[in-house]
Structure formats: structure tokens, C-alpha cells
Amino acid sequence: MKTSDSEYRLEMTGISKSFGVVSVxxxxxxxxxxxxxxxLLGENGAGKSxxxxxxxxxxxxxxxxxxxxxEEISPKNTHDGQVLGISVVFQELSLVNDLSVAENIYxxxxxxxxxxxxxxxxxxxxQDLIDSLGFDIDASARVRDLSIVQKxxxxxxxxxxxxxxxxxxxxxxxxxxxxxxxxxxxxxxKLRDKGISIIYISHHLDEIFKIADSVxxxxxxxxxxxxxxxxxDTDGVIRLMIGRELKDLYPTRDVEIGEVPVFEVKNLTxxxxxxxxxxxxxxxxEVLGIAGLGGSGRTETAKLIFGAHKKKSGTLILNGKEIKxxxxxxxxxxxxxxxxxxxxxxxxxxxxxxRRNISVTNFSGISGKLGFINVANEYKxxxxxxxxxxxxxxxxxxxxxxxxxxxxxxxxxxxxLSIDSKVIFIxxxxxxxxxxxxxxxxxxxxxxxxxxxGVVVISSDMPEIMGISDRILVMHEGTFxxxxxxxxxxxxxxxxxxxxxKLKQVV
Amino acid sequence: xxxxxxxxLSSPGGLLKFLVKHNTIFIFILLLIFSALISxxxxxxxxxxxxxxxxxxxxxxxxxxLLVILTGGIDLSVGSMVALLAVTFAILVxxxxxxxxxxxxxxxxxxxxxxxxxxxxxxxxxxxxxxLALMTIARGLGFISSKGSPIxxxxxxxxxxxxFANNSTLAVPNIAxxxxxxxxxxxxxxxxxxxxxxxxxIGSNEEASRLSGIKVNKYKFLVxxxxxxxxxxxxxxxxxxxxxxxxxxxxxxxxDAIAAVVIGGASLNGxxxxxxxxLMGVLILGLIGNILNLLNVxxxxxxxxxxAIIIFAVLLQRFDSK
Numbered sequence: 001m002k003t004s005d006s007e008y009r010l011e012m013t014g015i016s017k018s019f020g021v022v023s024v025x026x027x028x029x030x031x032x033x034x035x036x037x038x039x040l041l042g043e044n045g046a047g048k049s050x051x052x053x054x055x056x057x058x059x060x061x062x063x064x065x066x067x068x069x070x071e072e073i074s075p076k077n078t079h080d081g082q083v084l085g086i087s088v089v090f091q092e093l094s095l096v097n098d099l100s101v102a103e104n105i106y107x108x109x110x111x112x113x114x115x116x117x118x119x120x121x122x123x124x125x126x127q128d129l130i131d132s133l134g135f136d137i138d139a140s141a142r143v144r145d146l147s148i149v150q151k152x153x154x155x156x157x158x159x160x161x162x163x164x165x166x167x168x169x170x171x172x173x174x175x176x177x178x179x180x181x182x183x184x185x186x187x188x189x190k191l192r193d194k195g196i197s198i199i200y201i202s203h204h205l206d207e208i209f210k211i212a213d214s215v216x217x218x219x220x221x222x223x224x225x226x227x228x229x230x231x232x233d234t235d236g237v238i239r240l241m242i243g244r245e246l247k248d249l250y251p252t253r254d255v256e257i258g259e260v261p262v263f264e265v266k267n268l269t270x271x272x273x274x275x276x277x278x279x280x281x282x283x284x285x286e287v288l289g290i291a292g293l294g295g296s297g298r299t300e301t302a303k304l305i306f307g308a309h310k311k312k313s314g315t316l317i318l319n320g321k322e323i324k325x326x327x328x329x330x331x332x333x334x335x336x337x338x339x340x341x342x343x344x345x346x347x348x349x350x351x352x353x354x355r356r357n358i359s360v361t362n363f364s365g366i367s368g369k370l371g372f373i374n375v376a377n378e379y380k381x382x383x384x385x386x387x388x389x390x391x392x393x394x395x396x397x398x399x400x401x402x403x404x405x406x407x408x409x410x411x412x413x414x415x416x417l418s419i420d421s422k423v424i425f426i427x428x429x430x431x432x433x434x435x436x437x438x439x440x441x442x443x444x445x446x447x448x449x450x451x452x453x454g455v456v457v458i459s460s461d462m463p464e465i466m467g468i469s470d471r472i473l474v475m476h477e478g479t480f481x482x483x484x485x486x487x488x489x490x491x492x493x494x495x496x497x498x499x500x501x502k503l504k505q506v507v
Numbered sequence: 508x509x510x511x512x513x514x515x516l517s518s519p520g521g522l523l524k525f526l527v528k529h530n531t532i533f534i535f536i537l538l539l540i541f542s543a544l545i546s547x548x549x550x551x552x553x554x555x556x557x558x559x560x561x562x563x564x565x566x567x568x569x570x571x572x573l574l575v576i577l578t579g580g581i582d583l584s585v586g587s588m589v590a591l592l593a594v595t596f597a598i599l600v601x602x603x604x605x606x607x608x609x610x611x612x613x614x615x616x617x618x619x620x621x622x623x624x625x626x627x628x629x630x631x632x633x634x635x636x637x638x639l640a641l642m643t644i645a646r647g648l649g650f651i652s653s654k655g656s657p658i659x660x661x662x663x664x665x666x667x668x669x670x671f672a673n674n675s676t677l678a679v680p681n682i683a684x685x686x687x688x689x690x691x692x693x694x695x696x697x698x699x700x701x702x703x704x705x706x707x708x709i710g711s712n713e714e715a716s717r718l719s720g721i722k723v724n725k726y727k728f729l730v731x732x733x734x735x736x737x738x739x740x741x742x743x744x745x746x747x748x749x750x751x752x753x754x755x756x757x758x759x760x761x762x763d764a765i766a767a768v769v770i771g772g773a774s775l776n777g778x779x780x781x782x783x784x785x786l787m788g789v790l791i792l793g794l795i796g797n798i799l800n801l802l803n804v805x806x807x808x809x810x811x812x813x814x815a816i817i818i819f820a821v822l823l824q825r826f827d828s829k
Contacts, residue, residue, distance in 0.1 A: 308718060332720025346714035351778055352707065360708050360719050363701040371701035415719065 006070060009034040009197045010055075010166050015064035017050055024050045025221045027064070032166065032214075035195045037188060039208040039229070041241060042218035048201050049091075051218070052168050055199075056088040057081035068165065082108060085165035089155050089172055097144040102126035104143055105158045129157050134183050149180055156184070160191075167191065168199040171294075173207065185211050204499060205234050217241055238491055250467030251443050255450050257470065258284035260320075262454040263336075263423040265305060268314030273300040274478035278314070282423065282454035287445060289469030290458045291494045297478040298458045299341055302425040306338040307331045318422060332361060337416030341427035341458070343405070347412045350401035354393060355382045357400050357411050362418040385414040390440060406430075406437020413444060423454040430464060442468050462491045476500045530823045531771050531787040534816075538791060542798040549801060556675060559683035560748065562793035564589065565763050566686045566786070567741040570693045571620075571734030572764040573785045577697075578730050579710040579777025580634035584623060585738045585764060587645035589757030592616050592742035594649050597658035597665075597752030605664030613739040619645065620735020624728035638731075642761070649754035657753035665750065672747035682744045689737065693782035706730055710777025766813070767792050770820040791816065 012030040016023070025047045032038045042048045053059040055066065057075030066073050068084060075081040081088070095104050102123040127139035135153045143151060152172065159167060169188075173181045188198055188211060202208060208215060209229060216226040217240040224240040261281035268278040275297045282288045292298050303309045305316065307325040316323050318334055325331040331338070340347040349357050359366060359378055366378045382396050389410040393403060400411055409429065416424050429445065430438045445468060449455045459465040465472060472484040474497035482497035493503055542549045549555075568585040575582045592612055599608035619641065626637035660669060672682050679687075697703035705726050709716045717723050746752040771788030773780025795816060799809045 306718070328718055328720045329722055338718060340715070340718055346712065346718055349708055349711045349715055349778075351711045356704065356708070359704065360716070360721065363704070367701050373699050373701060373704070375699065 006067075007033060008067075009069060011065070011067040012051070012055065013065050013067075015051065015054060015066070016062045017047075017054060017059060018062060023221060025054075025061075028218065028221070028223045029226070030199075030216050030223070031226065032197045032199060034197055035192055036213040037192055037198045037200055037211050039212035039215040040199055040201045040218070041205075041208065041215060041237060046218040046241075047221040048218055049170065050221075052088060052170060052199070052201070055081070055166075056086050056168065079108070085163050086168070087159035087161070087164045087166070088168040089152075089159045089170060091170045093151055093155055095143045095151055095154060095158075098142065100140050100142055101130070101137060101146070101154050102139040104154055105129065105139075107158070126157070129160065130154075133157060133187050135180075149176060152176070156187075164196055166197045166199065168201070170201045172200075173202065173204065181207075205237060205495070206499075208237070209234070234492075241491075250464075251439070251446055253287075253446055253449075253468075253470075255285045255446065257286045258452065260284075261317075262319060262452070264315075264317040266315040266317070268301075268304060268316070269312045270300065270304050270478075271310040271312040273297065273304070273309055275300045275304055275309075277479050278304075280473055280480065282456055284452040284454055285449050286470050287449050287455045287457060287468055289465040289472040290456060290475060291460075291462070291465050291472050291498065292475030292481075293498045294460060296475040296498065298475050299427050300478075301475070302338060302427055302456070302458060305331070306336060306425065308338075332419070335419060335422045337361075337419070337421035337424040339409075339412050339416065339424065339426040339429065341431060343408055343412055343431070348400050348408055351399055353397045353399055354386065354391065354403075354411055355379070355396040358382050358385055358414045358418055361415045365419070381418060385418060389414055389417075389444060404437065406433040406441065409433055409437070409441060410444070413441075413448075417448065421453060423456065424448065425456045425458070427458045428461075429457055429459065430461065438464075462494055465494075466491070474498055530820065531784045531791070534770075534820060534823075535787045535791050535794070538794045538798070542794060542801075546798065546801045549798065552678060554797070554801070556678070556680050556683075558793055558797045559686075560673075560680045561796070562789050563680070563682040563686040564741045564745040564757075565760055565767065565792075566789040567689055567744070568734070568738050568760060569764040569767040569785050569789050570689050570782060571730075571737035572761070573693070573768050573771075573773060573780055573782060574706060574730040575634070575734050576765075576768050576773050576775060577710045577777055577780055578706050578727050579713065580627060580727065580730070581638065581765065581775070582620075582623065582731060582734045583635065583638040583761045584619070584641035584645055585734060585741075586757040586760035586762075587642045587649065588616060588619055588735060588738035589742045589745065589760055590754050591619075591645040591649035591652070592739045593746035593752035593756045594653040594658055594754055595752070596739075596743050596746050597660060598652065600665045600668065601658070601661050605662075605667060608664065609743055612743055613736050616739025616742070617732050617736040620732040620738070621728065623735070624731030627731060628724040628727035646754070653752065653754045655754065657751040657755075659751040660747075665747075668743070668747035669750045672744055682748065685740070685744060689740070690782050690786045693785075697782055702726070702729075707778055710779075712778070763792060766817050770817060772820075772824050788820075791820075 008031045010032040012028070015025055015028045017025040028047065028051060030040070030051065040048050050059060054061045057077045057080045060076070073084055075084060096107065099107070105126045106122050123139050130137050130139060130153070133153065137146065137150050137153060143154065146154065156172065172184060176184060192198055200212060212229050214226065214228045215232070215237065217224045217237060219241060260283070262284040264281040266279050269276045278301055290298050300309060304311060305325065307327045307330055316325060323334050325334065325336065344350060355378065359382065366381060367373045379396065386393065386396060391407050391410045393407065400408055403411065426445070429441050433441065445455055445457065457465065457468060466489040470486060472489065472494065473480045474482045474484065474494055476498060477500065481500060484493055496503055568589065571585060572582055592615065595615055596608060596612040599611055623638050623641050626632040627634045660666065674681055676684060705721055708721060709723055709726055713723060745756055767788035768780060768785050769775065770791055771780060771784035773785065792813065795813055796809060799812060
């Protein structure tokens with residue numbers, strides 16, 4: 001072990017970062033000793049990923065210091081980071097499907113190597129590396145042919161090299177079964193004992209208490225505490241993760257919820273995704289929350305109902321009548337709305353004006369014979385919605401790409417309000433939206449529900465989903481694992497159902 | 508529309524921004540002035556009407572190309588389609604009455620375009636590949652059906668068309684009138700019709716369109732079919748101008764059409780472009796050819812200049828998007 005003035009290998013102090021006007025990290029500190037596993041915790045959107053991306057060189061910090069082994073560093077890109085000994089296994093896999101396992105593992109070193117490659121040697125080294133991790137993968141196999149678990153192992157192998165000083169793992173076990181998880185942990189212990197610092201990001205609190213030596217908690221871009229794991233417990237950590245007054249953010253609801261469900265789903269099973277045997281109903285005026293871990297099938301369920309994915313079996317009932325939604329066109333025809341989680345990718349039309357965005361679902365309402373648009377009607381409709389939703393813009397002709405995240409989200413919603421939707425699915429309503437706009441969107445959701453619409457909200461933001469829902473369904477591995485009534489709402493209960501466990505008996 | 512022209516001009520750097528934003532029109536006007544200064548013959552009615560006659564055929568297929576490009580696709584088959592359909596029209600006009608010959612040619616064009624449309628929209632084939640195949644097929648069919656040599660008009664119907672195509676109404680060549688009508692129709696469709704709105708939406712974000720309940724496949728199919736029908740219209744016009752249909756017509760016209768659309772500021776990624784700017788693009792390309800001809804520049808250097816203009820126009824548009 002190297003001796004330096006500080007007991008820490010890595011010290012990140014006073015790190016701040018904002019994207020545009022949105023501040024993501026404010027004065028965050030993270031200190032990791034050599035040979036320890038340090039857990040980094042926080043809700044979705046707390047800033048964990050951004051912090052790691054700054055460490056590894058994907059993003060650049062606005063202010064603050066990063067000190068590695070006593071020397072200040074500021075990697076400009078991931079290659080710099082790797083040269084300095086910082087290896088990251090990101091949540092999203094970054095493998096090249098058409099290359100072999102060995103080629104992938106040594107991909108980042110190819111640029112700096114000699115002109116000729118000794119593939120035999122590379123393949124052998126890769127095989128040795130994987131064998132040493134205790135997994136059974138052929139180093140000459142094409143990555144495309146591997147299972148998702150094997151890919152994850154390759155990803156970890158790729159991150160390891162002789163000069164790794166800091167290894168970061170972002171949610172590495174989401175795809176692992178318990179046996180694989182145990183193997184991974186054994187490997188992590190081995191690496192730790194070799195003196196490598198490991199930063200471990202996970203939502204599974206039980207994992208943290210099993211493997212981590214110390215923990216740092218982030219909340220809304222601020223670190224709320226750092227301590228040794230032995231000095232705290234689950235409750236303590238959760239308190240640091242949540243910590244805010246929920247009352248201020250979430251408007252009180254005084255909505256009459258109807259008795260008869262407006263929309264029912266019975267035994268819905270997907271053809272191409274993991275979603276199976278999904279049943280639920282939503283009543284007029286109700287806000288139904290759908291929680292669950294990423295990859296549990298929440299978005300897939302909504303897309304399945306909306307006709308964007310293929311169904312295998314199941315029934316949908318709208319206002320007592322069975323309906324078919326084999327394509328989004330059918331779903332929109334039945335006045336079912338869907339606000340996508342990935343606003344920029346498939347929620348709004350960034351290069352088009354607000355007017356064109358809002359009108360896109362509602363041409364039957366504003367056009368006459370032969371599809372000619374009644375421009376006066378169109379403006380009236382659009383301006384009404386802009387005012388009602390308080391979209392901040394100088395005019396209806398501004399391109400949506402120039403609006404803030406919150407206003408973009410309102411445009412995405414406006415599109416569905418303009419056709420008087422009966423049921424609206426809203427996937428991650430406030431992702432990438434600042435607090436002020438969040439409150440407006442929550443108010444909007446309430447207002448929509450008030451009109452007798454059934455609102456289904458999918459969210460990874462636990463305080464949010466507890467703050468706005470009347471009832472929460474929790475998804476686990478493609479189906480609803482449990483339902484929570486308002487009295488049962490707690491982050492712990494949601495987490496327990498999310499990971500497929502029973503609720504703790506009330507003490 | 509939010510700002511008046513006056514407001515735009517009076518804001519800081521406003522003039523430059525205004526020029527960059529409407530660069531196609533300004534390039535056109537500059538070229539026009541330049542041409543008038545450099546050649547005495549340019550502003551004669553014979554020359555101008557020749558210019559319009561020359562660009563009308565490519566102009567019409569450029570409008571079809573614009574619709575396809577707006578959806579994010581491309582149609583490489585239109586040049587060959589012009590050849591095949593000109594031959595088709597020449598054959599038809601010699602055996603059936605004129606109106607029927609025109610209608611049948613356009614229907615066949617629509618049908619050929621539908622093949623591309625089907626492959627792209629429903630078989631998810633890359634537009635480049637599907638229309639490349641159609642390009643080869645159409646050219647080949649053109650040679651087969653004409654046995655390799657031009658087919659001349661032999662009937663009064665053919666004679667009527669030939670007269671129509673070579674004459675003018677109020678000093679504007681008839682075929683240019685057809686072209687302008689198609690431009691106006693496209694302008695109206697793109698601005699005030701659901702069809703136009705939707706193809707722009709599809710081109711700007713196909714997945715968002717699908718999730719908004721738009722029949723994406725139907726509209727993608729339709730733009731290729733319409734492009735085929737417009738290629739047929741262009742074919743009727745160019746065949747009538749020369750009184751014959753030849754399998755060698757329309758060589759590389761698809762490239763000129765793409766160039767015109769791109770000079771007109773459309774994005775090859777889809778979702779951006781207007782009919783009026785495509786018209787400007789067509790006229791700019793035509794003007795360059797025309798003035799270089801008047802200056803007796805041989806055709807090879809002409810190609811170099813055309814290429815340079817395309818690069819220049821697209822670089823200018825970069826400023827606009829920043």
C-alpha cells in the first residue's frame with residue numbers, strides 16, 4: 001500500500017455540477033480508503049451517476065477537487081480516467097456485440113498497443129482473467145451470443161486491469177441470481193484485499209450491509225452523510241436517503257374517486273417482453289402508482305396496454321366494454337394516453353413547435369374535409385392548453401427543444417389532454433424536471449384526475465410516487481408482486497415488494 | 508412567425524441572422540443579379556423560358572423527393588422511373604386516347620412508387636436499398652419495353668401534348684405552370700393539411716409519432732407512392748417536350764432532385780424542409796447550369812461548380828441551426 005499524507009486513496013471534495021439551469025450536484029464530498037468497499041446510496045436522480053461520471057471523466061465538474069493518491073486529477077474523458085486507474089462498470093452495458101469476449105476486454109488498450117496484435121496471447125490472457133473470477137465463459141465467443149449475466153461479467157473483467165486503483169460498480173447485480181451475486185461478492189472481497197478501492201452503487205440495502213465497509217448517502221445532489229457501515233442500520237440510511245418534508249412538495253388531493261373502474265386489465269401477458277399475468281383496475285379520479293426497480297417491466301406494461309408492444313393474451317376493459325389496442329393508433333382511438341419516460345427520445349418532437357406538438361394527436365378535432373386544418377381552431381385549442389398548463393413560452397411557435405424539461409413535459413401531457421383522454425399512463429412524470437415544475441406537474445396530474453380520468457403514474461422516485469398516488473402497485477420481474485394502500489406507503493415496503501420479499505410484520 | 512421581418516432585422520446581428528435563415532432565397536437572388544450582370548442574353552424571354560422548361564421535370568420529382576426526405580427517407584428510383592414512364596407514356600399515347608394515357612401513366616407511377624413504399628414501410632427495408640433496387644429495375648424495364656430505342660409520338664394526342672409542352676401561356680411555359688401548381692399544392696399540403704403535418708412529425712421523430720397514435724407505416728408508404736406519381740407527371744412532361752419517350756431519359760435526375768432539396772435547406776434526417784425552399788433549390792441548380800452555358804463553360808467544370816454550391820449551401824445552414 002502506498003503511503004501518503006492522507007488515509008484516503010480518493011478524495012472528492014466540494015464537487016458541484018449543473019446541466020444548464022438544473023443543478024445536479026452541490027458541494028458533494030466522497031472519500032474512499034484503499035482496500036475498502038464504499039457504498040454510494042441515494043434515490044434515483046440524487047446525483048450518484050453524475051458523481052461517478054465526473055470521477056471517470058465522462059462529465060467535467062464545475063467546481064471542487066478530485067484527489068487520487070495525493071494528486072489532484074481532472075480526467076477529460078474516460079480514457080484519461082482509465083489511465084489514472086479509475087475503472088467504471090456502468091449500468092448500461094458498453095460492449096461491442098460483434099467482437100469476441102477477449103477483444104472486448106482489451107478493446108480500450110488496442111489504440112495504444114503495437115501495430116500487430118497477438119490475438120492468441122490476448123485471448124489467453126482474457127481467458128485467465130475470466131477463470132480467475134470464477135465464471136465459465138469462453139474468451140473467444142462472440143459477445144452477441146452471451147447471456148446478459150455473462151455480458152455483465154465481461155464488463156467487470158474489462159474494467160479490471162493490473163493498474164486499477166478505484167473500481168466503480170453501478171448496480172452490478174440487477175441481472176444476477178443469488179449464486180452469481182455471491183461469486184461477484186467473493187471477487188470483490190478478493191480485490192478489496194488486494195488494496196483496490198471499490199465504490200459500489202446499489203438500491204439493494206441488504207447487499208450494502210453484507211459487503212460494504214463504509215457508506216456515503218446522496219440526496220437531491222447533496223451528500224447527507226458518510227459513515228462506517230457498522231455505525232448505522234437500514235433505518236438510519238433510509239432516513240438519510242429520504243430526509244425531506246414530503247408535505248411541501250406534494251399537493252393535497254381532494255378528489256372524489258369513482259366506484260366503478262374506468263379501466264380494467266385482466267391477465268395481460270406480453271409476447272416479446274417479461275410482462276406476464278398483469279391485472280389491475282383504475283377508477284375515475286384515481287391516481288394509481290406503479291413502482292418497481294428498473295427492468296421490472298413497468299414501462300413495458302404501459303407500452304403493452306398502449307399497443308406499442310405485442311400482446312399474447314389478456315383483456316382490456318374501458319368503461320365496461322372490452323377493447324382491443326393492438327397498435328397505438330387503436331389506443332389513441334379509445335382515448336388512452338401515454339406519456340413516455342424518455343421525453344427526448346420518443347415523447348416530444350424536439351425540432352417542432354409547441355403548436356405542432358400538441359396538435360399531433362388531435363387532428364380529427366381541428367381539421368375538416370380532406371384533412372385541411374382549421375388554423376383558427378388549432379390556435380384556440382393550443383393557446384388554451386398553453387395557458388391552462390402554464391407552459392412558459394413567448395408563443396406557440398417556439399420549438400420544443402428550446403423549452404426547459406418541465407415545460408417540455410407539459411407539452412407532452414398537453415397532447416393527451418387535447419383529446420380528452422379517459423386513461424393516461426404517465427411514465428416518470430418528473431424525470432429531469434426541476435422542483436418548481438415538479439409541483440406544477442403534480443397539480444396538473446391532480447387536475448386531470450379531478451375530471452374523472454384514470455391516471456396511472458409510473459415512477460422510480462419513491463417519495464414522488466408515495467406523495468401523489470392513492471394506491472401503489474409494485475412490480476417485480478414482470479408482474480405485480482404487491483399492492484400498497486395509502487396507509488401502507490413506505491419506502492421500505494415498496495423496496496421489499498420490489499425485490500420480491502414480503503412486508504415486515506407491523507410491530 | 509413570432510417576429511416580424513423588421514424586428515428580426517433590428518435585433519443585434521439581425522441582418523446576418525436573417526440572411527442565414529433565408530439563405531436559399533438570397534443565394535437565388537444573388538445568382539440572379541450575377542447572371543444578369545454577366546450576360547446580356549440572360550434576361551431575354553427566350554432564355555428565361557428555356558430555363559424554366561429545363562428545370563420543370565426535375566422540379567416536379569424534387570417535390571416528390573422532398574416529401575420522402577421529410578419522412579427521413581430517400582428515393583433513388585425517380586430518375587429511372589422518369590425513363591420507364593416516359594417510354595410507357597409514349598407507348599400508351601400511341602394506342603389509347605390522350606387523357607387515358609396520362610392517367611394510366613400516373614397510376615403506373617403511383618404503383619411503382621408503392622413498391623418502394625411497401626418495402627420501406629411494411630418490410631422495414633432501408634429506403635436507400637429499396638429504392639436503389641427499384642432504380643435498377645425501372646431502368647431495365649425502360650430498356651426492355653422500348654427495345655432500347657426511343658419511341659416517338661405518332662397520334663394527334665401525342666401532337667397535342669407536344670404542342671402543350673413547348674408553348675407558353677402569358678409568357679410562362681405551360682410545363683412550368685404545371686410545376687408551379689404542384690409546388691403550390693405541396694405548400695398547401697405541408698402547411699394546412701394533416702398529411703403534411705404528419706409526415707413532418709414522422710420525420711422529426713418516428714417513435715414519438717408512433718406513440719402518438721399516428722399511422723406511421725401508412726404515411727411512409729404514401730410518400731413513396733406519391734413520389735412515383737410525380738415521377739410519372741415529370742415523365743409525361745419531358746416526353747412531350749421532345750415528342751418521344753426514351754429509356755435514356757432522367758439519367759441521374761434523382762441526384763439533382765436530392766441536391767435541390769438539400770440546397771433548399773431540408774434535412775436528410777427528416778422533419779425539416781419546405782416546398783418553397785425546394786423550388787428555390789431547383790431554380791438555383793437550373794440557374795447555375797444556365798449561366799455557365801451562357802458563358803460557354805463546358806459541362807465538366809459545371810459539375811464541379813454544382814458540387815461546390817451544394818457544400819456552400821449546406822455549410823450556411825449549419826449557422827442557422829446554431
